[in-house]
Amino acid sequence: MSAKPILVAGGAGYIGSHFCHVAAQRGYAPIVIDRLGPSSSRVEAYRRGASARFPLIACDIGDEAQVRAAIDRYRPVAAVCFAALIEVAESVAKPDLYWDNNYVRATRFFRTLATGGVQHLVFSSTAAVYGGVDDEPLAETHQLAPASPYGQTKLACELMLLGATENHQLANAVSFPSHGADWPPLPSDERTSFVPSSTLVFRYFNAAGGHVTAGLGEVHEPESHLIPRLLAAALGKTTDLSATINGDDYDTPDGTCVRDYVHVLDLADAHIAGLDYLLDGGNSDVFNLGSGSGYSIRQVLAAVGRATGVSVPARVGPRRAGDTASLIADAGKAQRVLGWRPQRDLDEIVASAAAFHRAYGVQI
Ligand SMILES: NC(=O)c1ccc[n+]([C@@H]2O[C@H](COP(=O)([O-])OP(=O)(O)OC[C@H]3O[C@@H](n4cnc5c(N)ncnc54)[C@H](O)[C@@H]3O)[C@@H](O)[C@H]2O)c1
Known part of the structure; x- marks a missing residue:
């Protein structure tokens, strides 16, 4: 059977590049849409290298003409959207940038998919859509109250995607303090379709780890994620060889x-x-993707010590804007409905990230 073509927006980035690698081995043919920058030459080099393995349309997801041309050329059976700006602190400083990239351009992309006949979408959302955490682990029905513009833009996309889909499951998943469960309004017959008709929203918790034998790993700039920062300190890939605990x-x-x-x-x-679920006729829905286990910064420091043999000295700094004390997923729904359960634990995550950092000399 020939591989099924899929459009992968943001497929040159960290999570998207790993997904494309796996998808190509599992019956799918990724076509990457990614603007590759603006970023440092090191990050762009990673994105170019990772996406060179697949057809690449180097454009913005909001470029309706180029996205439509890719749809007409490759006739994808579905799309996955990883493309977004991802820095919580930057989004607090520059909310307009985040609303433009993560909502305005994303919604143009959804509409181009719908009008081009691509009816299935998997959308990357985030645990940052959840608000103050009182009871954990967090199920999908937990109160949604994002603490940053980053989380707000992702939630806005969720509302647009799931509030407008055929089976309207959003009301089960969202409770807004100031709106009734019938908001947003459901689409009426006279409206043209503006999002794919079946969408899965995946709320990732903290993605980490790499795949060194495929030349893939975590490369962001700025790098705000804990594990690569600690590894850079442990492996001497940064000027500051200590860790700051916020x-x-x-x-x-x-x-x-x-x-x-x-x-x-x-x-x-x-x-x-x-993707398999949607292509088999599965309903639109929202899922947490996490391990269900929580680790503190000090526990991650210890795991980095086990993976590298280096004990990174830590100092305590001020809290970071937008951070919450604890975020742990209840990922039981993804297991029940999709049959998915994470296979790798914290030590495997850190060891795989360390292998990539060692081999590719990632500087921070
Ligand atoms: N990394 C995490 O731990 C994490 C956690 C929760 C959610 N997410 C979500 O997962 C997705 C992927 O995250 P990542 O860590 O791989 O980020 P990344 O920055 O490595 O990758 C994002 C990719 O999207 C591309 N992109 C961004 N805006 C674009 C646009 N307007 N047009 C075309 N391409 C564009 C970038 O060039 C980049 O290649 C994001 O949507 C993010 O919000 C990530």
Whole structure:
């Protein structure tokens, strides 16, 4: 059977590049849409290298003419949208940039898919859509109250995608403090379709790890994620060989922030399960993707020590804007509906990331 073509927006980035690699081995033929920058030459080189393995349309997802031309040429059976700006702190400083890129351009992309006849979409959302955390682990029905423009733009896309789909499951997943469950309004017959008719929204917790034998790993700039920052310090790939802990007075067992880490290859597997599900006629829905286990910053520091043999000295700095004390997923729904469960634990995540950092000399 020939591979099924899929459009992968943001397929040159960290998670998208791992997904494309796995998808190509699992019956799909990725076509990457990615603008590749603006970023440092190192990040762009990673994105070019990763996407060179597949047909690449180097354009913005909001470029309706180029996206439509790609649809007409490749006739994709579905799309996956990883493309977004991803820095919480930057989004607090420059909300307009995030609303433009992550909402305005994304919605143009959704409309181009719909008008081009691409009816299935998997969309990357984030645990940053959840608000103050009182009970954990967090199920998809937890209160949605994003603390940053980054999380708000992702939630806005979720509303547009799931609020407008045929089976209207959003009301089960969203409870807005100031709106009734019938908001946003459902589409009426006279409206033209503006999003694909079946969409899975995946709310990732903290993606981490790499795939060194495929030459893939985490490359961001700025790099705000904990594991690559600690590895850079442990492996001497940064000027500052110590770690800064952003606050140790949170209401957590050791006072440092607790997060749920999920291996990027496990995320890739979830996307394959999601695409298979949609193509088999599965309903639109929203899923958490996480491991269900939380680790504090100090526990991750210890894991970096085990993977590298280096004990990174840590100092405590101020809290970071937009951070919450703890985010742990209840990913039971993804297991029940999609049959997905992460296979790799924290030590495997950190070891795979360390292997990539060693081999590719990632500087931070
Ligand atoms: N990394 C994480 O831990 C994490 C956690 C939760 C959610 N997510 C979500 O996962 C997705 C992928 O994250 P990542 O870590 O791989 O980020 P990344 O920055 O490595 O990759 C994003 C890719 O999208 C591209 N892109 C961005 N805006 C674009 C646009 N307007 N047009 C065309 N291309 C564009 C970039 O060039 C880049 O290649 C994002 O949507 C992010 O919000 C990531």
